[in-house]
Amino acid sequence: MHLGEIISVIALFCGTVMGLGALFSPAWASKVVRLVEDPDPLRPGGYSEFRATYGGVFLFAHLITALLVLYLWDGEHQMTTALVVLPLAAGWIGAAIGRTMSLILDTRKNREPGMIPIWIPTELILGLAIGAPFLQFVLLTH
Template identity: 55%
Template sequence: MSVLTIIAALALGAGALMGLGALFAPGWAQGVVRLVPDPDPARPGGYSEFRATYGGLLFMVHMTALVILLKVGGFYSLFAIMPVAAGWFGAGLGRSLSLLLDTKENRAAGMIPVWIPLELALALAIACPVLHIG
């Protein structure tokens, strides 16, 4: 197994762990993304969204790509890892735009300057095996 595949596997594992954390500790996910469930008692279900989107979805997408990377490997694993890498790149892009365009709505940069390089680093780390083809 190459060093680049190991880097990608570690990054996918980190994404899966974030998802697992949100799946079993939705309060933690709520604090990370700084969103709150709808306080309207007629519209319950905010924690369900944290568990589903930030938990189960994030966990399963990363674990599926990790299993394909490690079990299938080679050229075909790129079809599993590149959408995940692109997703992290898109998150970094969206957060960068928010930092530039949403200054009034964000009130303060907060953790945005920390998350941008983290998301871009995860994107690059997950995409590492693409360098094998060139």
């Protein structure tokens, strides 16, 4: 297994753990992302969204990507591994870009920057770490 794949699998398991946490504790996910369920008593719920999006999607998208990287680790599939991680890596980098835009454009609506300055580099790091096989492939083959 190459260094890029090791870094990627570690980052992917971090995403898997976040998803598992949100799946079983939507209250925790709500606190992490600073969103709350709908306070309107006529529209109860919201936890299903935390379980589905921050739980199920995070858990299974990261887990299946990690399993694919581990399955393809033999060294003969470097290009395939590089492509497998790309969508999820791009998603994390896209999240950082969106959060950066919010930090710049939504100052009044955000009131305080809160965790935004912490999440931006975290999302960039996760995106780059997940995309490490792609970066390694591009740097070593060109």
